[in-house]
Amino acid sequence: MKIQFYKYQGTGNDFVMIDNRHKILSKKDTKLVRLLCDRKFGIGADGLILLEEPDVKGDDFKMVYFNADGNESSMCGNGGRCLVAFAKYLGVIENEAVFTAVDGPHKAKVKAGMVSLQMQNVSEIRKFGNVSFLDTGSPHHIVFTKNVKDLKVKEEGAAIRYSDAYVNNGGTNVNFVEAEEENTFLVRTYERGVEDETLSCGTGVTAVAIAANASGRATGNTIKLIVPGGELSVSFEKEEEDHYKNIWLTGPAEQVFKGEIEC
């Protein structure tokens, strides 16, 4: 089977994109998705995203997300932003989008080369000292620490992701965070389902921004996140303690190359 694919990246979080409106790829084909994401034997990516016909009236499209391990997973913020850029490239949308993903409905806007994605509201944040845990469409264990650049993220992240706290309930992503300046944080991420450090994580930086505000580490409601792959910003409205809405993740999303693969 010949598959046309498009490679996108959003601050270094990279994805294989496939226009699956004609259902060329089966969602059950874990082996194929894993091969396509393999950086030696396939195209190589942190994840694979299908653009599909909408199930929900009024939506422009549907998003289906797979981690590099081939399994369908929870929401991907950078992937959602790249999918909006892909939908614009295909002419499915102009500069606004409404779509449904595994975690529910999303709005998005394209402006001046940046893609802004509205994330789900947050209404529960667990805090233990310098650690916070919350779900922004994907689960995130956040560690506020120092010298983030010196961390062995793959080792330290895996130890938390496979710890008794998480291993038997789906695991978690792990974000290591250091305050850079007022309302600006450095973030490095160990990503579940990639089982390695990724250069950026959209649901992760969203979780970091909310956790920083909720724990008093940030005063503003627009936070800058500096990740190894670039910069993202997250804006939000605090309704009451640990309740946040109108959460938007903004950053670049670019097509790197396109191609065809026989498989």
Ligand SMILES: N[C@H](CCC[C@H](N)C(=O)O)C(=O)O
């Ligand atoms: N690997 C994550 C999903 C992708 C998250 C990340 N790529 C993002 O941009 O949100 C998980 O299984 O929870």
